[in-house]
Amino acid sequence: MTTQNDTKQINPAALAPETAAKMLGLQVEIVQKHIAQGAPVAADGTINLIHYAAWLNRRINNGN
8 A cells, every 4th residue: 555655855946956856867967067067956965846947948048
């Protein structure tokens, strides 16, 4: 029997860079490079997937 405590919840508004990279099929070094280039992160270093996607979209549309 699976209880609520047995399942790991993933919060797309607070992902570790390693988790975000894995979910997006990227190498963690790419995500870390994006963070160094200004990708939005929370004070605890987590990534909001929606904010990150918007940041990436803005870069693509601005030719960066």
